Amino acid sequence: MDYIKEKIIEIGRPKAEMVKDLLKKHGDDVIQDVTLGQVLTGMKGMVSLLTCTSKLDAEEGIRFRGYSIPQLQELLPKVKKEGEPLPEGLFYLMLTGELPTKEDVNQISEQWAQRSQGIPPHVFDVINALPKDAHPMIQFNTAILAMSTESQFRKAYLTGMDKKDYWGPTYEGVMDLISRLPVIAAYIYRRVFHNEQYIDIDPSHDWAANLAHMMGHDTEEVHRLMRLYMMIHADHEGGNVSAHATHLVGSALSNPYYSFSAGMNGLAGPLHGMANQNVMHWIHKMMREIGSENPTESQIKEYAEMTLKKGQVIPGYGHAVLRKTDPRFTVQLEFAKKYAPNAPLIQMVDKIYNVVPGLLTQTGKVKNPWPNVDAISGSLLSSFGITEYPIYTVLFGVSRSLGVLTQLIWDRLYGLPIERPKSQNLKWFVDKVNYQK
Ligand SMILES: CC(=O)SCCNC(=O)CCNC(=O)[C@H](O)C(C)(C)COP(=O)(O)OP(=O)(O)OC[C@H]1O[C@@H](n2cnc3c(N)ncnc32)[C@H](O)[C@@H]1OP(=O)(O)O
Numbered sequence: 001m002d003y004i005k006e007k008i009i010e011i012g013r014p015k016a017e018m019v020k021d022l023l024k025k026h027g028d029d030v031i032q033d034v035t036l037g038q039v040l041t042g043m044k045g046m047v048s049l050l051t052c053t054s055k056l057d058a059e060e061g062i063r064f065r066g067y068s069i070p071q072l073q074e075l076l077p078k079v080k081k082e083g084e085p086l087p088e089g090l091f092y093l094m095l096t097g098e099l100p101t102k103e104d105v106n107q108i109s110e111q112w113a114q115r116s117q118g119i120p121p122h123v124f125d126v127i128n129a130l131p132k133d134a135h136p137m138i139q140f141n142t143a144i145l146a147m148s149t150e151s152q153f154r155k156a157y158l159t160g161m162d163k164k165d166y167w168g169p170t171y172e173g174v175m176d177l178i179s180r181l182p183v184i185a186a187y188i189y190r191r192v193f194h195n196e197q198y199i200d201i202d203p204s205h206d207w208a209a210n211l212a213h214m215m216g217h218d219t220e221e222v223h224r225l226m227r228l229y230m231m232i233h234a235d236h237e238g239g240n241v242s243a244h245a246t247h248l249v250g251s252a253l254s255n256p257y258y259s260f261s262a263g264m265n266g267l268a269g270p271l272h273g274m275a276n277q278n279v280m281h282w283i284h285k286m287m288r289e290i291g292s293e294n295p296t297e298s299q300i301k302e303y304a305e306m307t308l309k310k311g312q313v314i315p316g317y318g319h320a321v322l323r324k325t326d327p328r329f330t331v332q333l334e335f336a337k338k339y340a341p342n343a344p345l346i347q348m349v350d351k352i353y354n355v356v357p358g359l360l361t362q363t364g365k366v367k368n369p370w371p372n373v374d375a376i377s378g379s380l381l382s383s384f385g386i387t388e389y390p391i392y393t394v395l396f397g398v399s400r401s402l403g404v405l406t407q408l409i410w411d412r413l414y415g416l417p418i419e420r421p422k423s424q425n426l427k428w429f430v431d432k433v434n435y436q437k
């Protein structure tokens, strides 16, 4: 057996026992009160999910199995000492809770390069049947669903497997899917933006470098950027739309492809992952309307005020949980200042950062006026030559697979049941709080 699977059994079985015992002994203990406000504002702050891969602190930002992004930049294995960590290492950490060795990471890189070769031809036929101007997220998600013909979980389920073993075929599906997503993403990118000039995988590359390679951006600096991008977007605890949707659909024992596809449909929303594309749209529209590629801060302020007056959101700003600048924004800004200090789009990001938080604070209603990960990721990719911004959410999705699919394995290890919260109509809420007009 694959040694990672052996490790999962060793770590997972006692944890699964603990979950069962916890439920048996404390299932009736009250852990939190729920307010009407929480229900009507998207269940914010309601603890209702068991997620082990990462945890989000409103002030500090994300920690993966307890480690912050700067810590992981020190601790996870890298190709070169001064480079960025390999996302394979973050996957290992989220899956096992332990920091990997360079050997662990190399084994995952090799395994993913090998598994990536197994995409059946009909998946490419299905992509090719879509119009080229179908948004890349439509093509990406269609391909993910088309790949579900390969689901090992479905086959194992039909053979009548014991449910405590479901995590095994889930793991196989997850490993296949993660390994194949860069191939699919690069295929869509080359199809839509590079005249169908496809580039084969290079099995000697790591997962993120291979994505850059297959996209046609095969330089050391883009490999480094792609490793950073793939690491910081990988997970944001369990309640964000893409993670929650993946978990929810998986709770019906839908296979990893169906589950991940659900998550990606959520990521394609403008308030979630698609914000990275919309930030670029907002910036370019602003430059066109102002008639300058280098607007002043007061021109940016005026344009942002207009956006708010029209009842629209300023993309890349605000967050459902965070109440400070997103550390994923900061780490990208630091990277940009180190490797592309004069990039005009990064200077633009800086200027926007100087004016937008003040404006959002003045509205009196925005709970977090600070930038999130999407406020800079597109400008950074653009500054390194990946200028075709409709592909950005697909890249986000490739990265997000690492966290949400790792958690899917844990969902099956824990033996979590079907998710089915209770809903009520308006009258129920009105009566409950004795509402008077
Ligand atoms: C990877 C990610 O998903 S990160 C988030 C990416 N999304 C974006 O950048 C889109 C812009 N931001 C937003 O729309 C929001 O801040 C969200 C969706 C991220 C969070 O939404 P919420 O938790 O509902 O935010 P919050 O409680 O602060 O909202 C209160 C009000 O402020 C508004 N608001 C929040 N952020 C912004 C913003 N960036 N620009 C203008 N208004 C905003 C909300 O629309 C809401 O208005 P309403 O009361 O008139 O309906």
Ligand SMILES: O=C([O-])CC(=O)C(=O)O
Residues within 6 Å of the ligand: 235, 236, 239, 240, 241, 242, 320, 321, 372, 373
């Ligand atoms: O946490 C959230 O709600 C949104 C987010 O930043 C992410 O999923 O990366």
